[in-house]
Amino acid sequence: MSGQVVVGVDGSASSLAAVEAAATEARLRGAALRVVHAFVWPAMHVPLGPSPLGPRDGGLRQEVDRLVAEAVERARTVAPGIDVGHAVVSGEPLATLETESRTAELVVVGSRGMGGFVGLLVGSTAVHLAAHGRCPVLVVREEPRTDGPVILGVDGSAAAEAATDFAFTEAALRGAPLVGLHAWTTWNAPLPTPEGGPFAAAPGVLAHDEERLVSEALAGHRERFPDVAVTTKAVRGPTRETLIEASRSARLLVVGARGRGGFTGLLLGSVSQAMLHHAHCPVAVVRGT
Structure with missing residues (x-):
């Protein structure tokens, strides 16, 4: 490189x-x-x-x-x-x-x-x-950690592809494990549309879909970076608070500039802004191409 x-x-x-x-x-x-x-x-x-x-x-x-x-x-x-x-x-x-x-x-x-x-x-x-x-x-920040994982905030958006590639590259360069972390609530998760109607979902379906979202977002990169130890987590909870708490034990937090909840034309989303202000470790913000 x-x-x-x-x-x-x-x-x-x-x-x-x-x-x-x-x-x-x-x-x-x-x-x-x-x-x-x-x-x-x-x-x-x-x-x-x-x-x-x-x-x-x-x-x-x-x-x-x-x-x-x-x-x-x-x-x-x-x-x-x-x-x-x-x-x-x-x-x-x-x-x-x-x-x-x-x-x-x-x-x-x-x-x-x-x-x-x-x-x-x-x-x-x-x-x-x-x-x-x-x-x-x-x-x-003044005292970054030299241990802990690289944490990638995953939201499943196309714009986050560049952030995912950056996070895997950083983990590989540092010899660090990578945690793909996705936080979801019933408000920010895409709604399924089963036969019961647009707002109906069987118990556990939404959580299963969100876990699958994380796995699918990282699948191709896992093949390209076989030496990076990867853990995926889909946590039900507010995105900003979940990522901030996870950053306490991380050596690096990687987020996209804006995700699937961002308004069109917005250059920096609320989640990435919150990480810059409140994360407990260095933060990399990666814009989509």
Whole structure:
């Protein structure tokens, strides 16, 4: 496997955690790592060099160079031997990383950056990229686990095919088991239409159908990834709460950007948004092709 993993940095603890995760991803994938900082100050026409009254190395540009160099060094420490490049791009962070995603196989960001408000669970950059990025987006919290399964949120939609492929790939690269988890209620499950009428179903039929949905969604990928240990679960309960609880013991949670319950044209569904805000592990959001 080859390509490029991109990580956005801003000097925050969250972005340095993202650098570590991105370096690991690059090593596992045999990919290059590109460390990117979006430098907004030139567009605001402010002085970039040191103040005449301050230290000679105290300018904005020098500070940016330092934080990027720190990120590059952190990446090389975590994954020695990977190809690490870096860029300081003049522009707004959201637009910069969205552009980077067009040629990357994965973009990694921290859950919150330097511009986050106190108490905000996830920053606008992470949410925006999850909705608009052209490749999978991995949102990292400060202390990701190194054990536990990769959990895939399964809903049976055609749009989730790309998320399923990503989850199997991640499990294979990490040597981790994969759990295909589907949460359903009588409100979000497709209704059967037996002879008794559109709202009639024999006891246990709906649960059986939902279990079959999970198995069918993963069947082809199981053949392609025979070394990945797969467990399927169909749980009766609310989707968001079920996935959030499962994320407590996961090393990674993978969800599609939007599933079968999403409104047409909606770029990021309520479930994926809830995972970005409340999951207890890193979250990968994968848009359908």
